[in-house]
Amino acid sequence: MAAPLDDMFSRCVDPGKILNSVEVRFIDKVKGKGLFAKKPFKKGEAIFTERPLVSAQFLWNALYKYRACEYCMRALETAEENARRLSGMPALILPHQELCKVQPELHHTCPHCQVIYCSSECRQAAWDQYHQVLCLGPSHNDPDHPINKLQDAWRSVHYPPETSSIMLMARMVATVKQALDKGHWQRLFSNFCSRAADEQEEMAHKLLGGKFQGQLASLRTLFTTALYDDHVSEWFTPDGFRALFALVGTNGQGIGTSSLSQWVHACDALALPHQQREQLDAFIDQLYKDIDKETGDFLNCEGSGLYLLQSSCNHSCVPNAEASFPDNNFLLHLSALRDIVPGEEICISYLDCCQRDRSRHSRHKILRENYLFVCSCQKCTSQVDDPDVTSEDEEEGEGDTEGDDMEDEMTDV
Helix, strand or coil, X not given: CCCCHHHHCCCECCHHHHHCCEEEEEEECCCEEEEEECCCECCCCEEEEECCCEEEECHHHHHCCCCECCCCCCECCCHHHHHHHHHCCCCCCCCCHHHCCCCHHHCEECCCCCCEECCHHHHHHHHHHHHHHHCCHHXXXXXXXXXXXXXXXXXXXCCCCCCCCHHHHHHHHHHHHHCCCHHHHHHHHCCCCCCCHHHHHHHHHHHHCCCHHHHHHHHHHHHHHHHCCHHHHHHHCHHHHHHHHHHHHHHCEEEEECHHHHHXXXXXXXXXXXXXHHHHHHHHHHHHHHHHXXXXXXXXXXXXXXXXXXXXXXXXXXXXXXXXXXXXXXXXXXXXXXXXXXXXXXXXXXXXXXXHCCCHHHHHHHHHHHHCCCCCCHHHHHCCCCCCCCCHHHHHHHHHHCCCHHHCCCCCC
Protein backbone atom coordinates (compact mmCIF):
# COMPACT_ATOMS: atom_id res chain seq x y z
CA MET A 1 0.00 0.00 0.00
CA ALA A 2 2.07 2.90 -1.31
CA ALA A 3 1.62 6.52 -0.26
CA PRO A 4 0.26 9.05 -2.78
CA LEU A 5 2.98 10.62 -4.92
CA ASP A 6 2.47 13.99 -3.21
CA ASP A 7 3.61 12.33 0.03
CA MET A 8 6.89 11.38 -1.66
CA PHE A 9 7.70 15.09 -1.78
CA SER A 10 6.31 15.97 1.65
CA ARG A 11 9.72 15.93 3.38
CA CYS A 12 11.32 18.28 0.86
CA VAL A 13 12.10 21.83 1.97
CA ASP A 14 10.04 23.24 -0.95
CA PRO A 15 7.62 20.44 -1.96
CA GLY A 16 5.57 22.61 -4.33
CA LYS A 17 8.63 23.58 -6.35
CA ILE A 18 9.98 20.03 -6.42
CA LEU A 19 6.69 18.61 -7.75
CA ASN A 20 7.30 20.68 -10.89
CA SER A 21 10.96 19.67 -11.14
CA VAL A 22 11.16 15.87 -10.74
CA GLU A 23 8.86 12.88 -10.82
CA VAL A 24 8.96 9.29 -9.57
CA ARG A 25 8.22 6.67 -12.24
CA PHE A 26 7.97 2.89 -12.22
CA ILE A 27 10.66 1.51 -14.54
CA ASP A 28 10.37 -2.29 -14.44
CA LYS A 29 10.21 -5.22 -12.01
CA VAL A 30 14.00 -5.40 -11.75
CA LYS A 31 14.84 -1.72 -11.10
CA GLY A 32 11.49 -0.78 -9.59
CA LYS A 33 10.96 2.97 -9.43
CA GLY A 34 13.30 5.77 -10.45
CA LEU A 35 13.57 9.55 -10.19
CA PHE A 36 13.34 11.59 -13.42
CA ALA A 37 13.87 15.25 -14.27
CA LYS A 38 10.88 17.30 -15.45
CA LYS A 39 13.03 20.38 -16.09
CA PRO A 40 16.66 20.99 -17.06
CA PHE A 41 19.26 21.18 -14.31
CA LYS A 42 22.67 22.80 -14.75
CA LYS A 43 25.86 21.29 -13.32
CA GLY A 44 26.08 22.23 -9.64
CA GLU A 45 22.40 23.17 -9.39
CA ALA A 46 20.40 21.96 -6.40
CA ILE A 47 17.77 19.42 -7.42
CA PHE A 48 16.08 19.19 -4.01
CA THR A 49 16.69 19.38 -0.27
CA GLU A 50 15.01 16.72 1.86
CA ARG A 51 14.49 15.82 5.52
CA PRO A 52 14.50 12.13 6.51
CA LEU A 53 11.43 10.35 7.81
CA VAL A 54 13.65 9.10 10.63
CA SER A 55 17.38 9.23 11.32
CA ALA A 56 19.70 8.06 14.08
CA GLN A 57 23.33 8.45 15.06
CA PHE A 58 25.36 5.25 15.01
CA LEU A 59 25.65 3.78 18.50
CA TRP A 60 29.42 3.28 18.62
CA ASN A 61 29.89 6.76 17.16
CA ALA A 62 27.86 8.26 20.01
CA LEU A 63 29.61 6.12 22.62
CA TYR A 64 33.00 7.46 21.49
CA LYS A 65 31.88 11.02 22.28
CA TYR A 66 30.95 12.22 18.80
CA ARG A 67 28.30 14.58 20.13
CA ALA A 68 25.35 15.20 17.81
CA CYS A 69 21.82 16.55 18.16
CA GLU A 70 19.53 13.67 19.05
CA TYR A 71 17.08 14.78 16.35
CA CYS A 72 18.83 16.45 13.40
CA MET A 73 22.38 15.11 13.98
CA ARG A 74 23.92 18.59 13.96
CA ALA A 75 27.40 18.44 15.50
CA LEU A 76 27.26 19.89 19.02
CA GLU A 77 30.96 20.43 19.73
CA THR A 78 32.47 23.75 18.70
CA ALA A 79 35.10 23.50 15.98
CA GLU A 80 37.81 24.03 18.61
CA GLU A 81 36.39 21.37 20.96
CA ASN A 82 36.13 19.02 18.00
CA ALA A 83 39.73 19.68 16.89
CA ARG A 84 41.07 19.24 20.45
CA ARG A 85 39.37 15.88 20.92
CA LEU A 86 40.27 14.49 17.50
CA SER A 87 43.91 15.62 17.68
CA GLY A 88 44.42 14.71 21.34
CA MET A 89 45.70 18.26 21.95
CA PRO A 90 43.62 19.79 24.80
CA ALA A 91 45.41 23.16 24.63
CA LEU A 92 44.89 23.66 20.87
CA ILE A 93 43.65 27.14 19.88
CA LEU A 94 41.93 27.57 16.53
CA PRO A 95 42.31 30.86 14.67
CA HIS A 96 39.20 32.58 13.28
CA GLN A 97 36.91 31.06 15.87
CA GLU A 98 34.19 33.47 14.78
CA LEU A 99 33.70 31.20 11.75
CA CYS A 100 32.41 28.36 13.93
CA LYS A 101 28.61 28.16 13.58
CA VAL A 102 27.91 26.03 16.66
CA GLN A 103 25.86 27.89 19.27
CA PRO A 104 26.08 26.03 22.60
CA GLU A 105 23.81 28.57 24.27
CA LEU A 106 20.92 27.28 22.13
CA HIS A 107 21.38 23.63 23.12
CA HIS A 108 18.57 21.98 25.06
CA THR A 109 18.35 18.69 26.93
CA CYS A 110 15.31 16.48 27.38
CA PRO A 111 14.21 17.28 30.96
CA HIS A 112 13.43 13.60 31.54
CA CYS A 113 16.36 11.60 30.10
CA GLN A 114 18.97 14.34 29.46
CA VAL A 115 19.68 13.58 25.78
CA ILE A 116 20.89 16.75 24.03
CA TYR A 117 19.41 18.69 21.13
CA CYS A 118 20.87 21.61 19.19
CA SER A 119 17.76 23.73 19.76
CA SER A 120 14.38 23.82 21.46
CA GLU A 121 12.80 23.28 18.02
CA CYS A 122 14.62 19.96 17.58
CA ARG A 123 13.75 18.87 21.11
CA GLN A 124 10.07 19.57 20.42
CA ALA A 125 10.14 17.90 17.00
CA ALA A 126 11.62 14.72 18.48
CA TRP A 127 9.11 14.76 21.33
CA ASP A 128 6.21 15.20 18.91
CA GLN A 129 7.34 12.42 16.55
CA TYR A 130 8.88 9.57 18.59
CA HIS A 131 10.67 10.56 21.78
CA GLN A 132 7.66 10.17 24.08
CA VAL A 133 7.90 6.44 23.37
CA LEU A 134 11.70 6.19 23.46
CA CYS A 135 12.47 8.53 26.37
CA LEU A 136 14.18 6.54 29.14
CA GLY A 137 13.47 9.11 31.83
CA PRO A 138 15.48 8.50 35.02
CA SER A 139 16.45 5.04 33.66
CA HIS A 140 18.74 6.46 30.96
CA ASN A 141 21.80 4.99 32.70
CA ASP A 142 20.11 1.75 33.76
CA PRO A 143 21.79 -1.15 31.87
CA ASP A 144 18.70 -3.32 32.48
CA HIS A 145 16.28 -0.98 30.74
CA PRO A 146 14.93 -2.82 27.64
CA ILE A 147 16.08 -0.11 25.20
CA ASN A 148 19.57 0.04 26.75
CA LYS A 149 19.78 -3.76 26.53
CA LEU A 150 18.76 -3.56 22.86
CA GLN A 151 21.44 -0.96 22.13
CA ASP A 152 24.13 -2.94 23.96
CA ALA A 153 23.18 -6.06 22.00
CA TRP A 154 23.44 -4.15 18.72
CA ARG A 155 26.88 -2.78 19.59
CA SER A 156 28.03 -6.32 20.40
CA VAL A 157 27.28 -7.53 16.85
CA HIS A 158 27.74 -4.44 14.64
CA TYR A 159 31.19 -2.90 14.97
CA PRO A 160 32.80 0.17 13.34
CA PRO A 161 32.88 1.09 10.56
CA GLU A 162 29.15 1.30 11.23
CA THR A 163 26.56 1.35 8.46
CA SER A 164 23.25 1.15 10.31
CA SER A 165 21.61 1.32 13.71
CA ILE A 166 18.89 -0.66 15.46
CA MET A 167 17.65 2.74 16.68
CA LEU A 168 16.61 3.67 13.14
CA MET A 169 14.18 0.74 13.32
CA ALA A 170 13.19 1.71 16.86
CA ARG A 171 12.31 5.23 15.71
CA MET A 172 10.19 3.80 12.89
CA VAL A 173 8.16 1.82 15.43
CA ALA A 174 7.97 4.71 17.89
CA THR A 175 6.82 7.11 15.16
CA VAL A 176 3.90 4.85 14.22
CA LYS A 177 3.16 4.09 17.86
CA GLN A 178 2.98 7.78 18.75
CA ALA A 179 1.17 9.05 15.64
CA LEU A 180 -2.51 9.98 15.60
CA ASP A 181 -2.70 8.99 11.92
CA LYS A 182 -0.79 5.71 12.11
CA GLY A 183 -1.81 4.68 8.59
CA HIS A 184 -0.12 7.77 7.13
CA TRP A 185 3.28 6.80 8.52
CA GLN A 186 2.82 3.13 7.62
CA ARG A 187 2.10 4.17 4.01
CA LEU A 188 5.21 6.36 3.96
CA PHE A 189 7.45 3.56 5.23
CA SER A 190 5.89 1.15 2.72
CA ASN A 191 7.39 3.22 -0.13
CA PHE A 192 10.90 2.00 0.61
CA CYS A 193 12.37 -0.80 -1.45
CA SER A 194 11.51 -4.23 -0.07
CA ARG A 195 13.36 -7.46 -0.76
CA ALA A 196 12.53 -11.11 -1.34
CA ALA A 197 13.10 -13.48 1.58
CA ASP A 198 16.44 -14.82 0.33
CA GLU A 199 17.73 -11.27 -0.23
CA GLN A 200 16.58 -10.21 3.24
CA GLU A 201 18.63 -13.06 4.67
CA GLU A 202 21.68 -11.89 2.70
CA MET A 203 21.27 -8.38 4.11
CA ALA A 204 20.97 -9.67 7.68
CA HIS A 205 24.14 -11.72 7.11
CA LYS A 206 25.92 -8.62 5.82
CA LEU A 207 24.97 -6.50 8.82
CA LEU A 208 25.52 -9.10 11.52
CA GLY A 209 28.17 -11.48 10.21
CA GLY A 210 28.45 -15.26 10.10
CA LYS A 211 26.33 -16.08 13.17
CA PHE A 212 23.52 -13.78 12.08
CA GLN A 213 20.66 -16.27 12.54
CA GLY A 214 21.09 -16.52 16.30
CA GLN A 215 21.90 -12.83 16.62
CA LEU A 216 18.83 -11.87 14.60
CA ALA A 217 16.59 -13.97 16.84
CA SER A 218 18.14 -12.44 19.97
CA LEU A 219 17.76 -8.90 18.64
CA ARG A 220 14.13 -9.56 17.69
CA THR A 221 13.36 -10.74 21.22
CA LEU A 222 14.91 -7.60 22.73
CA PHE A 223 13.26 -5.39 20.10
CA THR A 224 9.85 -6.92 20.89
CA THR A 225 10.29 -6.56 24.64
CA ALA A 226 11.26 -2.90 24.29
CA LEU A 227 8.88 -1.69 21.60
CA TYR A 228 6.05 -4.08 20.64
CA ASP A 229 2.96 -2.41 19.20
CA ASP A 230 -0.16 -4.04 17.73
CA HIS A 231 -0.36 -1.53 14.86
CA VAL A 232 2.91 -2.82 13.39
CA SER A 233 2.76 -6.35 14.81
CA GLU A 234 4.05 -7.76 11.49
CA TRP A 235 7.41 -6.02 12.12
CA PHE A 236 7.94 -8.19 15.19
CA THR A 237 7.43 -11.58 13.50
CA PRO A 238 10.59 -13.41 12.34
CA ASP A 239 9.86 -12.65 8.68
CA GLY A 240 8.75 -9.08 9.38
CA PHE A 241 11.78 -8.28 11.51
CA ARG A 242 14.09 -9.62 8.82
CA ALA A 243 12.21 -7.51 6.24
CA LEU A 244 12.62 -4.43 8.46
CA PHE A 245 16.35 -5.18 8.70
CA ALA A 246 16.59 -5.41 4.92
CA LEU A 247 14.63 -2.16 4.46
CA VAL A 248 17.02 -0.23 6.70
CA GLY A 249 20.10 -1.94 5.28
CA THR A 250 19.11 -1.30 1.66
CA ASN A 251 17.62 2.18 1.94
CA GLY A 252 19.57 3.82 4.77
CA GLN A 253 21.51 6.87 3.58
CA GLY A 254 24.71 7.63 5.46
CA ILE A 255 24.83 11.03 7.21
CA GLY A 256 28.00 12.80 8.31
CA THR A 257 28.25 16.10 10.20
CA SER A 258 31.28 17.99 11.50
CA SER A 259 31.73 21.41 13.06
CA LEU A 260 35.46 21.26 12.24
CA SER A 261 34.76 20.57 8.57
CA GLN A 262 32.36 23.52 8.46
CA TRP A 263 35.02 25.75 10.02
CA VAL A 264 37.63 24.60 7.47
CA HIS A 265 35.28 25.36 4.56
CA ALA A 266 34.63 28.80 6.03
CA CYS A 267 38.39 29.38 6.33
CA ASP A 268 38.85 28.38 2.68
CA ALA A 269 36.40 31.10 1.69
CA LEU A 270 38.26 33.87 3.56
CA ALA A 271 39.87 36.61 1.46
CA LEU A 272 43.33 36.86 3.06
CA PRO A 273 46.69 38.36 2.11
CA HIS A 274 49.02 35.78 0.56
CA GLN A 275 51.21 35.27 3.64
CA GLN A 276 48.24 34.88 5.99
CA ARG A 277 46.63 32.42 3.57
CA GLU A 278 49.79 30.31 3.51
CA GLN A 279 50.01 30.33 7.32
CA LEU A 280 46.36 29.32 7.73
CA ASP A 281 46.62 26.55 5.12
CA ALA A 282 49.77 25.23 6.79
CA PHE A 283 48.01 25.26 10.19
CA ILE A 284 45.05 23.30 8.80
CA ASP A 285 47.31 20.82 6.98
CA GLN A 286 49.24 20.13 10.17
CA LEU A 287 46.01 19.82 12.17
CA TYR A 288 44.72 17.11 9.86
CA LYS A 289 48.05 15.27 10.10
CA ASP A 290 47.77 15.38 13.91
CA ILE A 291 44.17 14.16 13.73
CA ASP A 292 45.09 11.35 11.36
CA LYS A 293 47.82 10.22 13.74
CA GLU A 294 45.52 10.35 16.79
CA THR A 295 42.11 9.36 15.41
CA GLY A 296 42.48 8.01 11.87
CA ASP A 297 39.55 8.25 9.47
CA PHE A 298 36.75 8.63 12.02
CA LEU A 299 36.25 12.41 11.86
CA ASN A 300 32.49 12.94 11.74
CA CYS A 301 29.35 12.48 13.74
CA GLU A 302 27.93 9.58 11.72
CA GLY A 303 24.50 8.03 11.35
CA SER A 304 21.92 7.12 8.76
CA GLY A 305 18.43 8.15 7.73
CA LEU A 306 15.52 7.09 5.54
CA TYR A 307 14.88 9.66 2.79
CA LEU A 308 11.71 9.04 0.82
CA LEU A 309 12.56 10.91 -2.37
CA GLN A 310 16.31 10.25 -2.39
CA SER A 311 15.62 6.51 -2.00
CA SER A 312 13.92 6.64 -5.42
CA CYS A 313 17.28 7.41 -7.04
CA ASN A 314 18.84 4.37 -8.69
CA HIS A 315 22.57 3.69 -8.82
CA SER A 316 24.95 4.40 -11.68
CA CYS A 317 28.73 4.02 -11.79
CA VAL A 318 28.66 7.32 -13.74
CA PRO A 319 26.14 9.28 -11.62
CA ASN A 320 24.65 12.59 -12.69
CA ALA A 321 23.80 13.67 -9.13
CA GLU A 322 25.21 13.40 -5.60
CA ALA A 323 23.96 13.82 -2.04
CA SER A 324 25.70 16.03 0.53
CA PHE A 325 25.04 17.56 3.97
CA PRO A 326 26.38 21.14 3.80
CA ASP A 327 24.11 22.42 6.60
CA ASN A 328 25.89 20.27 9.21
CA ASN A 329 22.63 18.44 10.00
CA PHE A 330 20.39 15.74 8.48
CA LEU A 331 19.17 17.93 5.60
CA LEU A 332 20.14 16.09 2.41
CA HIS A 333 21.01 18.25 -0.61
CA LEU A 334 20.87 16.48 -3.98
CA SER A 335 22.88 18.39 -6.63
CA ALA A 336 23.58 17.84 -10.32
CA LEU A 337 27.09 16.61 -11.20
CA ARG A 338 26.55 17.56 -14.84
CA ASP A 339 23.80 19.09 -16.95
CA ILE A 340 20.60 17.03 -16.80
CA VAL A 341 17.87 17.26 -19.48
CA PRO A 342 14.11 16.82 -18.99
CA GLY A 343 13.09 13.15 -19.05
CA GLU A 344 16.55 11.94 -17.97
CA GLU A 345 16.78 9.60 -15.01
CA ILE A 346 18.54 11.13 -11.99
CA CYS A 347 21.05 8.61 -10.63
CA ILE A 348 23.44 8.70 -7.69
CA SER A 349 26.30 6.31 -6.94
CA TYR A 350 26.16 3.85 -4.07
CA LEU A 351 29.96 3.62 -4.39
CA ASP A 352 32.54 6.16 -3.31
CA CYS A 353 34.97 7.73 -5.79
CA CYS A 354 37.70 5.14 -5.21
CA GLN A 355 35.28 2.23 -5.61
CA ARG A 356 33.94 3.69 -8.86
CA ASP A 357 37.47 3.59 -10.30
CA ARG A 358 37.79 -0.14 -9.68
CA SER A 359 37.22 -2.83 -12.31
CA ARG A 360 33.71 -3.76 -13.42
CA HIS A 361 34.11 -7.09 -11.60
CA SER A 362 35.08 -5.34 -8.35
CA ARG A 363 32.23 -2.85 -8.58
CA HIS A 364 29.71 -5.63 -9.20
CA LYS A 365 31.06 -7.59 -6.23
CA ILE A 366 30.57 -4.62 -3.88
CA LEU A 367 27.09 -3.84 -5.21
CA ARG A 368 25.98 -7.47 -5.13
CA GLU A 369 27.16 -7.95 -1.55
CA ASN A 370 25.89 -4.66 -0.18
CA TYR A 371 22.81 -3.80 -2.23
CA LEU A 372 21.83 -7.14 -3.79
CA PHE A 373 21.72 -6.14 -7.46
CA VAL A 374 23.85 -6.29 -10.61
CA CYS A 375 24.54 -2.90 -12.19
CA SER A 376 23.74 -2.40 -15.89
CA CYS A 377 24.65 1.29 -16.18
CA GLN A 378 26.34 2.79 -19.23
CA LYS A 379 29.83 2.23 -17.80
CA CYS A 380 29.18 -1.40 -16.83
CA THR A 381 27.57 -2.16 -20.20
CA SER A 382 30.55 -0.69 -22.06
CA GLN A 383 32.90 -2.89 -20.01
CA VAL A 384 30.91 -6.11 -20.39
CA ASP A 385 33.75 -7.79 -22.34
CA ASP A 386 36.40 -6.85 -19.77
CA PRO A 387 37.98 -9.82 -17.97
CA ASP A 388 36.53 -10.66 -14.55
CA VAL A 389 39.61 -9.42 -12.73
CA THR A 390 39.47 -7.97 -9.24
CA SER A 391 41.18 -4.59 -8.81
CA GLU A 392 44.66 -4.94 -7.32
CA ASP A 393 43.88 -2.75 -4.33
CA GLU A 394 40.89 -4.94 -3.45
CA GLU A 395 42.94 -8.14 -3.76
CA GLU A 396 45.39 -6.74 -1.20
CA GLY A 397 42.54 -5.93 1.20
CA GLU A 398 40.87 -9.32 0.82
CA GLY A 399 43.93 -11.04 2.28
CA ASP A 400 43.40 -9.16 5.54
CA THR A 401 39.65 -9.75 5.89
CA GLU A 402 39.06 -13.28 4.62
CA GLY A 403 37.00 -15.23 7.11
CA ASP A 404 36.26 -12.21 9.29
CA ASP A 405 32.52 -12.05 8.72
CA MET A 406 31.86 -9.91 11.76
CA GLU A 407 33.66 -6.90 10.38
CA ASP A 408 32.54 -7.36 6.75
CA GLU A 409 30.33 -4.30 6.71
CA MET A 410 28.15 -2.54 4.18
CA THR A 411 29.51 0.47 2.33
CA ASP A 412 27.88 3.79 3.16
CA VAL A 413 26.11 5.54 0.34
